[in-house]
Amino acid sequence: NAGVTQTPKFRVLKTGQSMTLLCAQDMNHEYMYWYRQDPGMGLRLIHYSVGEGTTAKGEVPDGYNVSRLKKQNFLLGLESAAPSQTSVYFCASMAGGSQETQYFGPGTRLLVL
Amino acid sequence: GQSLEQPSEVTAVEGAIVQINCTYQTSGFYGLSWYQQHDGGAPTFLSYNALDGLEETGRFSSFLSRSDSYGYLLLQELQMKDSASYFCAVRRNRDDKIIFGKGTRLHILP
Secondary structure (H helix, E strand, O other): OOOOOOOOOOOEEEOOEEEEEEEEEOOOEEEEEEEEEOOOOOOEEEEEEEEOOOOOEEOOOOOOOEEOOOOOOEEEEEOOOOHEEEEEEEEEEEEEEEEEEEOOOOOOEEEOO | OEEOOOOOOEEEOOOOOOEEEEEEOOOOOOOEEEEEEEEOOOEEEEEEEOOOOEEEEEEEEEEEEOOOOOOEEEEEOHHHOOOOOEEEEEOOOOOOEEEEOOOOEEEEEE
């Protein structure tokens, strides 16, 4: 079991470029979440999904889009990157129901110049 | 709004006991979770309280009081490896949105 994996681990973008971050889990979890973490800000929810084919907005969704076409994958897209999107991005999955444990991926460090 | 408040930093001595508090302003949630994050690492799950009261897992315990909108994480027999950030979090039951506190940085002195 790989758990939750994230691709890439690190990326540098220029302002205006686009990219997609991939999150994959092999635990057959229903719920998947994308967070960003900035110094002193904790983890802020960007978008999330409660099942294949569903997505919902979190606290800070602007500038991001997501898709959950397959249960095991949750993609986070930046259409036109801005320096304010420089952050560490974490993906997490959770079984759902009465299970509250989130399993986090190792993170993606993104620098937008 | 919905928010969880934690102290930004706590300092304790190796071998001692420390309590990290979390107060929240949210309604309709499943329970209170706690996560640990070491520098450069990903958050890892520590504990969860669905009901009021104390949950114990080894050296770590967590408490919830819904009537007081308050919870805490208790770490006993502190070890240097416990130096990390600790986050409380809730999942809202009306939309499954998860909200995290800003985290408490725990410093442990030898």
